[in-house]
Amino acid sequence: MLWVECPNCGSRPFEEYRYGNVFPTTPDTITDPDARNVDHAWMQDNVGGETLERWFHEAGCRRWFTARRNTRTDEFLPVDP
Amino acid sequence: MNEFVETLLDLPWQTGEPKSSYDVVIIGAGGHGLATAYYLATRHGITNVCVLDSNFIGAGNSGRNTTIIRSNYGIPESVRFYQRSLEMYQTLEDETGCWIMHNQKGQIWMAHSVSTARTEQTRALMNQACGAKTDYIGPDEIKQLCPQIDLTGGGRYPVYGASYHHEGATARHDRVVWAYAQGALRAGVHVFQHTPVTGLLKDGDRVVGVQTPRGNIAAGTVISAVGGDVTTVANWAGVRLPIRTHALQAFVTNAYAQEFAPIVSSNDLVFYVSQTPRGQMLIGAEYDRFASYRQATSFSYLQACSKKSITMFPFLAKLRILRSWTGICDVSTDFSPIIGHTGVDGFMITTGWGTWGFKAIPAGGSQLAELVATGSATLIEPFGLQRFAHEAAMADPSSAGTR
Amino acid sequence: MPACEPLVGWRIIADPTALDQAPWPAGSHVVRISPDDVFLIGAAEPTVPADPHAIVTPEHGFAGASLTADEVDHTALHHIEWQLPAVRPALAQGQIAGVPAKLVLHADGSALLLVACAARHELEDRLA
Numbered sequence: 001m002l003w004v005e006c007p008n009c010g011s012r013p014f015e016e017y018r019y020g021n022v023f024p025t026t027p028d029t030i031t032d033p034d035a036r037n038v039d040h041a042w043m044q045d046n047v048g049g050e051t052l053e054r055w056f057h058e059a060g061c062r063r064w065f066t067a068r069r070n071t072r073t074d075e076f077l078p079v080d081p
Numbered sequence: 082m083n084e085f086v087e088t089l090l091d092l093p094w095q096t097g098e099p100k101s102s103y104d105v106v107i108i109g110a111g112g113h114g115l116a117t118a119y120y121l122a123t124r125h126g127i128t129n130v131c132v133l134d135s136n137f138i139g140a141g142n143s144g145r146n147t148t149i150i151r152s153n154y155g156i157p158e159s160v161r162f163y164q165r166s167l168e169m170y171q172t173l174e175d176e177t178g179c180w181i182m183h184n185q186k187g188q189i190w191m192a193h194s195v196s197t198a199r200t201e202q203t204r205a206l207m208n209q210a211c212g213a214k215t216d217y218i219g220p221d222e223i224k225q226l227c228p229q230i231d232l233t234g235g236g237r238y239p240v241y242g243a244s245y246h247h248e249g250a251t252a253r254h255d256r257v258v259w260a261y262a263q264g265a266l267r268a269g270v271h272v273f274q275h276t277p278v279t280g281l282l283k284d285g286d287r288v289v290g291v292q293t294p295r296g297n298i299a300a301g302t303v304i305s306a307v308g309g310d311v312t313t314v315a316n317w318a319g320v321r322l323p324i325r326t327h328a329l330q331a332f333v334t335n336a337y338a339q340e341f342a343p344i345v346s347s348n349d350l351v352f353y354v355s356q357t358p359r360g361q362m363l364i365g366a367e368y369d370r371f372a373s374y375r376q377a378t379s380f381s382y383l384q385a386c387s388k389k390s391i392t393m394f395p396f397l398a399k400l401r402i403l404r405s406w407t408g409i410c411d412v413s414t415d416f417s418p419i420i421g422h423t424g425v426d427g428f429m430i431t432t433g434w435g436t437w438g439f440k441a442i443p444a445g446g447s448q449l450a451e452l453v454a455t456g457s458a459t460l461i462e463p464f465g466l467q468r469f470a471h472e473a474a475m476a477d478p479s480s481a482g483t484r
Numbered sequence: 485m486p487a488c489e490p491l492v493g494w495r496i497i498a499d500p501t502a503l504d505q506a507p508w509p510a511g512s513h514v515v516r517i518s519p520d521d522v523f524l525i526g527a528a529e530p531t532v533p534a535d536p537h538a539i540v541t542p543e544h545g546f547a548g549a550s551l552t553a554d555e556v557d558h559t560a561l562h563h564i565e566w567q568l569p570a571v572r573p574a575l576a577q578g579q580i581a582g583v584p585a586k587l588v589l590h591a592d593g594s595a596l597l598l599v600a601c602a603a604r605h606e607l608e609d610r611l612a
Contacts, residue, residue, distance in 0.1 A: 001380065001563075008518050012578045027321075027410045035470070040325040042414050043467045048314040048374045059584035060577035061523050063520040071326075074375045075390035 009060040020054030098194030110134035111143035115261035116446020122268035125454035135277035139258035142408040153246040154480040160211035166444030179260035188249025188344040200270035201244040214247040288428035309409030323414040329368040332405035336360035417475035418438040488547035488604040494530035506533040547604040553593030581610035588596035
């Protein structure tokens, strides 16, 4: 069972949550404004490792919060390591 | 030892080290990688080809999936592409001489509301216009094709109608992979298992080969046919991909002693059911909502998916879950594959196969081989990575069946 | 298990510090759903916190039932997958029998069960 720590409510099974994706990043190396738009709209970092992402505690306090997770192990880590 | 394993012993396996240079190096010995190698060698005479895999042949999603073959997609480009694949599957046994247990069953795609009924009617018309055999059918015909169904859907999901895809089929997944592996090996392709690619060799911006623990291998063209971990490989080449990796789960029950003829999917409930050749009921649903590389199954998935399938097929409640499995899928942001050039010289890609890659193996492999050999391939032209920059995304989430 | 009856209260959304310092009416229940969100029960008039952007509005969306300490223990044992807080009083929010719900836990071990009105019959059925 995967457990997610909600900053307001505590540890709850992940089915109580909705996933809100990672923070979108566009590399600085892409400088053309059109290319930056395309990258923002479609491209994904798809990190295999630690990501900073948004989760929504749908069945509890109904608030969005930021979580740090290792996508290879689904382990949740402190947001500010 | 069985007959199938014996046929593998005579294959011309490469026992030594890889050569220092090949015309084409393919990363990933799954269905798409091996099919590409097979068609390069058999159709285009390009036999100086090497396929590398970090694990064994078909260790990823090609070797465990829900084995469904269909072409009832929602946009013309996809219907044409998958119809080619479906037709190639029908003759694959004759062509390769390998029994892949191909079984044409027909697929029923149910609608439980007026709006999804309209979606299915549109699908049927779109399919007919593009060469796929799909008809819209009513509840009576559905009951005839599949007597086990509860047309009231437990009172909450009444069946309004369905699109019926006559040529929907299943085939044994690892036999398909091995059919291509055997064909490629016999045609002179080198396949190295347990040989991970650890990086790409570059000359300026151009990709000129791959790094492996068994030494560097130069290549005229490097093709990534990697599944869930494709982003790692693309990063080496400096290519940004619209891919997010999600886990997809599925499970089988113990054997159901009667025949369950067709493949049945539901547009509203999002699940699909079919019967394996062993009689087990194979059930799947949508992929896990959050991106993950972890191949973990979850109880909540089994619970939710069982509930949905029992709603439509009450007899399933008497069966037991035998085993479940999870694969990590390269899901593209517009739910269509990404195949062809990447904008980096010498580096091509076949990815974005998400949860719909198995059915595409023959057409994906043959078209990519054609693109490598001749410089153009009509069916995959709309599916290039450049489409995102040209505002020509191939958005078709409703056809994925697992959205 | 007692039936869940619709509750009338006030929903007060404001700056967390303003909510921390708000003078709540005597005898009222303050359910702190999140740092910036309060469900106030048992007050004739709402407290307006010291925040010019505060939203104060009547709330008719919840149903509630009073549970004895034994009923709380039984529910926790059979219907809740997660741990109830050890300290009381406290608010516990999450799925109860698969339905999103809240338990306002009192010092004596009893509790007020809160659930969205639309889901109250579903929850009653599942707890029965």
